[in-house]
Amino acid sequence: MAIIEVDNLVKRYGDTTAVNGVSFAVEEGEIFGILGPNGAGKTTTVECVEGLRSPDSGTIRVGGLDPRRDEDKLRDLLGVQLQESQLPEKLQVGEAMELFSSFYREPADWRKLIESLHLTDKVGTQFRRLSGGQKQRLSIALALIGNPKLAVLDELTTGLDPQARRDAWDLIEDIRARGVTIVLVTHFMEEAERLCDRLAVIDAGRVVAIDSPAGLVSAVDDRQRIRFRPSAPIDHALLTALPEVTAVERAGSQLVVTGTGDLLLAVTTTLARNKVVAADLRVEQTSLDDAFVALTGRKIDN
Numbered sequence: 311m312a313i314i315e316v317d318n319l320v321k322r323y324g325d326t327t328a329v330n331g332v333s334f335a336v337e338e339g340e341i342f343g344i345l346g347p348n349g350a351g352k353t354t355t356v357e358c359v360e361g362l363r364s365p366d367s368g369t370i371r372v373g374g375l376d377p378r379r380d381e382d383k384l385r386d387l388l389g390v391q392l393q394e395s396q397l398p399e400k401l402q403v404g405e406a407m408e409l410f411s412s413f414y415r416e417p418a419d420w421r422k423l424i425e426s427l428h429l430t431d432k433v434g435t436q437f438r439r440l441s442g443g444q445k446q447r448l449s450i451a452l453a454l455i456g457n458p459k460l461a462v463l464d465e466l467t468t469g470l471d472p473q474a475r476r477d478a479w480d481l482i483e484d485i486r487a488r489g490v491t492i493v494l495v496t497h498f499m500e501e502a503e504r505l506c507d508r509l510a511v512i513d514a515g516r517v518v519a520i521d522s523p524a525g526l527v528s529a530v531d532d533r534q535r536i537r538f539r540p541s542a543p544i545d546h547a548l549l550t551a552l553p554e555v556t557a558v559e560r561a562g563s564q565l566v567v568t569g570t571g572d573l574l575l576a577v578t579t580t581l582a583r584n585k586v587v588a589a590d591l592r593v594e595q596t597s598l599d600d601a602f603v604a605l606t607g608r609k610i611d612n
């Protein structure tokens with residue numbers, strides 16, 4: 311069942327059309343990614359879903375509610391991660407948790423939440439003294455304090471070092487395991503590929519594709535590339551004659567063979583028959599990066 315339904319959403323700021331007819335549905339229990347370059351309209355879209363902005367046109371339903379009209383009820387359903395600048399510098403972790411608990415009718419046990427986010431020893435620490443990763447974990451704790459069914463996490467891992475980013479990914483998987491549906495706004499391919507069940511690729515205010523990461527990749531291109539150093543010269547025609555092979559190119563001492571299907575088996579069998587050994591052999595699959603370039607015509611700039 312869809313917990314979020316966005317239909318033909320349009321949002322303008324003056325002359326800028328930030329969101330230009332976006333539609334998607336998020337199913338209960340999934341991690342749904344919104345992936346796109348800077349300025350694509352991701353934040354504006356989720357701010358409309360959160361009821362923080364009024365759409366110019368289109369409809370949004372979150373758990374059957376209209377986010378602008380049913381703001382109070384929405385608060386019980388939806389956990390929103392705060393931006394860093396929204397917390398007072400001198401507020402302590404424990405104080406922030408108390409304060410945010412008071413906003414909800416049935417808050418979660420914040421001490422348990424803090425413990426599961428490895429922040430128990432920071433309860434008496436002021437916000438300004440936390441590391442980047444700790445600040446992010448606190449903002450997640452605050453998003454979960456109302457026991458939401460749905461959490462929106464916007465650019466959660468931007469600015470984190472690689473280890474802290476990986477920790478945040480584990481955390482997101484834990485949250486999902488508790489049954490919380492997650493909308494994850496990101497411009498990191500690796501993050502989208504690793505975490506999201508499905509994702510909407512947004513570019514210039516429009517959805518250009520919605521699918522699983524693997525589905526996006528295979529819809530764009532099911533080609534594979536094999537790279538290796540042949541132990542002896544091989545007639546390229548032997549390889550191009552194979553139905554699996556679409557191209558053979560030389561790159562220095564290496565051969566790069568492109569093709570589809572059981573490419574690896576076909577190529578290695580032919581090489582073996584001709585007594586050629588393939589050294590340093592690597593199979594390169596199309597990545598989500600490649601799919602993104604094919605969909606939007608450019609690379610995402612991280």
Ligand SMILES: Nc1ncnc2c1ncn2[C@@H]1O[C@H](COP(=O)(O)OP(=O)(O)OP(=O)(O)O)[C@@H](O)[C@H]1O
Pocket residue numbers: 323326327328346347348349350351352353354355497
């Ligand atoms: N409050 C605002 N007033 C005017 N223009 C805005 C405002 N917020 C966003 N925009 C513009 O709307 C477009 C979409 O911005 P938005 O922040 O939704 O994109 P985004 O995909 O979230 O980008 P980023 O990854 O950089 O946060 C951009 O051109 C941006 O400059």
